[in-house]
Amino acid sequence: MRCSKKSCLSCDLPYYVFPLWSQKGTVVVKLPIAIYGEDVLRQPGVAVPAMTDAIRQLVEAMLETMRAEGGVGLAAQQVGRTESVCIADATGAPRSAELAGANAVPMPLILINPRMTLGEGEEYDQEGCLSFPEIFVRIKRVAAIDVHYKDMDWQDRTLHAQGFLARIIQHEIDHLNGTLLVDRMSTVQKVGVAGKLKRLKKGRCHPME
Numbered sequence: 001m002r003c004s005k006k007s008c009l010s011c012d013l014p015y016y017v018f019p020l021w022s023q024k025g026t027v028v029v030k031l032p033i034a035i036y037g038e039d040v041l042r043q044p045g046v047a048v049p050a051m052t053d054a055i056r057q058l059v060e061a062m063l064e065t066m067r068a069e070g071g072v073g074l075a076a077q078q079v080g081r082t083e084s085v086c087i088a089d090a091t092g093a094p095r096s097a098e099l100a101g102a103n104a105v106p107m108p109l110i111l112i113n114p115r116m117t118l119g120e121g122e123e124y125d126q127e128g129c130l131s132f133p134e135i136f137v138r139i140k141r142v143a144a145i146d147v148h149y150k151d152m153d154w155q156d157r158t159l160h161a162q163g164f165l166a167r168i169i170q171h172e173i174d175h176l177n178g179t180l181l182v183d184r185m186s187t188v189q190k191v192g193v194a195g196k197l198k199r200l201k202k203g204r205c206h207p208m209e
């Protein structure tokens with residue numbers, strides 16, 4: 001079943017609105033996740049022209065949605081939007097120790113209009129995706145990247161990321177380009193999860209708890 005769409009009059013957020021308390025003690029909304037088969041997941045991100053209250057509200061809602069779903073990253077397309085915005089927060093994740101040292105970056109990381117330069121080296125590791133529930137596959141990624149983006153203060157930033165953080169950022173920027181986890185799979189991997197992919201496309205609705 002496809003989720004019904006509804007707008008939030010105050011910030012034009014899509015889909016059903018689920019009240020949550022943010023870490024700041026304010027009420028925000030939890031947005032349903034777009035599941036594989038939803039057209040919005042294939043739409044490329046549209047550049048954000050300026051920081052606005054609507055963008056701030058979108059980011060806050062994305063953060064709370066990601067945390068509620070147990071994710072470490074989320075892109076706007078995954079909540080039914082097309083702004084070029086993605087977020088990451090691996091605090092408390094099994095591989096969060098990798099975020100120390102060279103990857104010492106304050107979390108959460110908000111990337112607006114990100115542009116990525118790929119470095120050298122390749123790594124294979126398991127990846128999952130909130131838009132592909134219960135599917136985990138080994139995906140090849142570049143080991144290190146540089147990403148240029150706007151932050152929440154509308155300042156230009158450049159970040160060098162390696163390992164787990166680089167993988168998260170590459171995954172989310174893929175979403176902003178309309179590239180999905182299934183596009184990174186080998187033919188053998190696609191065959192192995194074909195049944196799950198078919199069920200996801202048939203249902204196209206995230207289970208609501």
